[in-house]
Amino acid sequence: MMFAFVTIVILVCMGVVMVRLFSGPTLYDRVLALNVFGTCTVLLIGSMGFLFARPDFLDIALLYALINFVGTIAVLKFFRYRRLGDAPHDAEIIMVQENEEDRTAP
């Protein structure tokens, strides 16, 4: 009863956050909504583990929390440097910033 209530509330919240995920005006709105969505998913996996009386789901929830964090950082890094490998050198970053300023200035 308890966990059915919690599960339904979490599902509703995930649906509401999905609106922002699809309609966010900027990239950062979407990343933020994705982060909240992932947190809700961790809660959902945990409460469904209790609902179906299989508490082993909590391991999966922990793993999902880890992946969610790493994924958020990876998306941000990709959209800042346009690559996922080793970080570019400082001089290169400055060049990129200069180019972006040139692009946005006029």
Add this chain to the structure above:
Amino acid sequence: MMEMLIDILSWASFVGGALFLFIGSLGMVRLGDFWARLHAASIVDSAGVGLILFGMMLQAGLTLVTVKIAIIVLFLFITGPTASHAVANAAFVSGSRPTDMVEDITAPKAKPKVTKRKSRKTKPKATTSSAKKKSGA
């Protein structure tokens, strides 16, 4: 008696957590600005997660499950603010600012520009010629 007390407590924390979760997700949709939505996200990350997982801990009793939930709470409480800071920092660096942000007139003038220029002049020395041409021209 004890069971009933635990049930009441966990019901209370579930209802509270659900309330915070719903408020936070509603704020994600309704608030008008990225910098305002950051507050809504932090409500979900702290109060919602904390209360709901606390209710689960009460229901699980003193077992290994409680330890696992405690680890999840610890991890989420460390990574949630870190991820929020990363998103906010990326948005700030990309040039987004809160609407109605007021410039501080009393602040010492234009410090970030000075430091930026310094780093530009000193650092690309190794790579150089193209950058120098740019600045020279």
